[in-house]
Amino acid sequence: MIPLECGDAVRTHARQEKGKGSPAPLRACRPEAAEEGAAEKREQPASRQKDGPGAGGGGLRCAACGRTAKTQCGRCKKEAYCDKACQAQHWKVHKAVCRPAVTRRPSTEASNLELCHGGSSAPLCGEGFRSWLGRSRWRESSSYLEEPGVGITNWSNNCYLSAVCQCLLHTPLLRQHLRETCPEPPEEPWLAELLNLSRLMDGAKRKGARYVDLPRRLQRLITEASEEFAFGRQADAHEALMLLLSRWLNGCVKVGDGSGDCSKLGYAEKEQLEASSMVGHVFSMLMGSRVACNACSYESLVTRVEYCLCLTVTLGMTEEELQKCRQESAEKQMNRWCLRRPLGPSSRTSESSASPTSLAKLLDEYTKEEHIADFKCEKCNKRGACRTSFLRRRPNVFVVYIDRRQDTNLFGKINRRVSFPLELDLSRWIPASDRERFHRDQNGEGLVYQLYAMCVHHDLRGSTASGHYVAFARDRNDRWYHIDDEMVRQVQWCDVEEQHPYLLFYMAQHPVELGEPVPSAEETCDPDPDSKAAAKPLEAAPEAAPEAVEKEEQVKPPDSDGSESLEATEKVDPNELLSFLSRKHPGIDSKKHVNSVFAIAF
Numbered sequence: 076m077i078p079l080e081c082g083d084a085v086r087t088h089a090r091q092e093k094g095k096g097s098p099a100p101l102r103a104c105r106p107e108a109a110e111e112g113a114a115e116k117r118e119q120p121a122s123r124q125k126d127g128p129g130a131g132g133g134g135l136r137c138a139a140c141g142r143t144a145k146t147q148c149g150r151c152k153k154e155a156y157c158d159k160a161c162q163a164q165h166w167k168v169h170k171a172v173c174r175p176a177v178t179r180r181p182s183t184e185a186s187n188l189e190l191c192h193g194g195s196s197a198p199l200c201g202e203g204f205r206s207w208l209g210r211s212r213w214r215e216s217s218s219y220l221e222e223p224g225v226g227i228t229n230w231s232n233n234c235y236l237s238a239v240c241q242c243l244l245h246t247p248l249l250r251q252h253l254r255e256t257c258p259e260p261p262e263e264p265w266l267a268e269l270l271n272l273s274r275l276m277d278g279a280k281r282k283g284a285r286y287v288d289l290p291r292r293l294q295r296l297i298t299e300a301s302e303e304f305a306f307g308r309q310a311d312a313h314e315a316l317m318l319l320l321s322r323w324l325n326g327c328v329k330v331g332d333g334s335g336d337c338s339k340l341g342y343a344e345k346e347q348l349e350a351s352s353m354v355g356h357v358f359s360m361l362m363g364s365r366v367a368c369n370a371c372s373y374e375s376l377v378t379r380v381e382y383c384l385c386l387t388v389t390l391g392m393t394e395e396e397l398q399k400c401r402q403e404s405a406e407k408q409m410n411r412w413c414l415r416r417p418l419g420p421s422s423r424t425s426e427s428s429a430s431p432t433s434l435a436k437l438l439d440e441y442t443k444e445e446h447i448a449d450f451k452c453e454k455c456n457k458r459g460a461c462r463t464s465f466l467r468r469r470p471n472v473f474v475v476y477i478d479r480r481q482d483t484n485l486f487g488k489i490n491r492r493v494s495f496p497l498e499l500d501l502s503r504w505i506p507a508s509d510r511e512r513f514h515r516d517q518n519g520e521g522l523v524y525q526l527y528a529m530c531v532h533h534d535l536r537g538s539t540a541s542g543h544y545v546a547f548a549r550d551r552n553d554r555w556y557h558i559d560d561e562m563v564r565q566v567q568w569c570d571v572e573e574q575h576p577y578l579l580f581y582m583a584q585h586p587v588e589l590g591e592p593v594p595s596a597e598e599t600c601d602p603d604p605d606s607k608a609a610a611k612p613l614e615a616a617p618e619a620a621p622e623a624v625e626k627e628e629q630v631k632p633p634d635s636d637g638s639e640s641l642e643a644t645e646k647v648d649p650n651e652l653l654s655f656l657s658r659k660h661p662g663i664d665s666k667k668h669v670n671s672v673f674a675i676a677f
Contacts, residue, residue, distance in 0.1 A: 200330070
């Protein structure tokens with residue numbers, strides 16, 4: 076019999092062995108363990124069955140030669156062998172079923188293990204997260220707003236990151252999903268730092284601390300992500316928001332839907348998983364764009380997933396107002412310093428001369444029908460079409476970005492007055508067909524949103540490249556707080572509505588379930604027997620790439636040379652193109668760029 080100390084050494088070596096291409100190390104078997112294993116009633120491999128009559132006792136048989144075994148597989152602890160030669164001979168058969176042995180745990184630990192996946196919680200995307208969501212009570216506290224009592228220090232011009240994190244961590248549904256699905260920090264670094272920052276601020280609030288420092292690992296991740304967020308450099312809060320959401324969505328896909336890492340899937344599959352993830356359930360919405368030919372009945376509908384709606388502040392402005400805003404911005408940058416202070420009486424001194432507008436009017440301009448003269452129909456080969464943008468499926472958190480950048484002047488900012496309501500009804504910007512399809516159980520009442528957080532940029536010399544970011548947040552008692560780095564103080568609603576919003580966060584009064592995926596591109600055309608173009612039926616796209624559309628004509632952007640169109644025969648994914656452009660260049664959603672985008676896609 077092998078001494079106990081030798082057996083421990085063999086077991087230690089077995090745990091350290093990681094190679095799967097060779098047999099697992101042997102583990103010495105004690106006679107007592109062999110007798111206990113022979114007495115078990117559960118089904119066992121052939122090598123662990125008792126020897127037949129005349130075998131000389133109740134020992135284990137070697138899986139290769141049938142003789143009495145003295146050792147067993149160091150990985151699965153199931154098959155027994157008499158020596159290493161027999162194990163090597165039997166390895167070709169055993170390696171197909173050899174799996175690491177799992178130690179049985181108490182029921183409480185087993186339930187926690189079922190929730191955890193790779194160091195994090197339950198599946199964070201796909202059907203796995205959908206199944207978890209069906210068992211969760213997420214609706215009960217999805218609108219519970221806490222009091223924002225902890226600030227974040229500004230050590231290296233990171234006010235843009237502090238303001239965005241304050242608004243994001245003040246989102247009840249995101250905070251609830253994070254706490255329930257991630258009992259422990261996941262292995263994915265971006266999700267882990269989101270959880271660590273949330274716990275850090277919760278702990279500081281319990282201890283009565285006034286502020287916390289941003290985790291160094293989070294600052295390092297953001298600094299390494301892009302040169303725009305280099306240490307000590309001023310950056311844009313909207314760009315930081317989109318970076319965080321993008322990395323969190325990617326982290327949810329890496330954690331997977333319960334079947335493993337899904338980050339190596341195709342673009343279309345990953346986009347659907349992102350929309351059905353923990354972060355997607357909070358912020359994702361479906362935006363639609365319909366292009367209808369003026370000559371025939373051809374219509375094309377493109378649906379894309381968005382996480383933040385970009386509205387250009389110049390929507391609805393005349394050319395004279397635009398020119399005057401450019402002159403004002405140039406004068407501010409050349410002649411004087413005008414730091415816009417929060418909540419001060421001088422905040423109105425740097426108002427733009429442009430006519431004031433409202434969030435509802437900007438949405439009306441964004442969804443207004445627009446004529447595209449350069450569009451060429453691929454069915455009737457005639458030019459002219461109408462394009463309409465609209466909201467198809469609403470999100471749980473409606474994030475609006477007010478783009479105040481000048482279109483020609485470098486770093487110029489347009490401080491146009493944009494009023495915003497405390498409650499926003501989205502029913503007027505969702506078509507009736509989509510309300511029936513996606514919001515059938517809500518007769519208009521469920522489409523109301525309430526403002527709960529806002530990010531504001533106080534510019535320096537009328538520039539978007541410098542200044543200071545602050546945040547405003549509301550608690551469950553409708554009290555508003557002004558968060559300026561480490562300082563948090565209560566303010567009145569009249570002080571909040573005087574601000575120039577940069578990012579607006581609206582929360583759904585009635586939460587939204589996790590939606591089903593929809594086609595990215597749809598086409599409709601009534602056949603016309605007199606038309607040669609309509610005589611040929613629409614060909615269905617290949618099953619592997621349903622959103623692929625063959626384009627026949629491509630219109631160059633306005634800043635290209637004088638030619639209007641460019642012949643092309645390659646295939647392009649319009650949903651991928653629009654999603655990429657809207658994320659990398661938010662201004663592409665403005666009316667002045669619509670011709671180039673949709674001419675490329677169609």
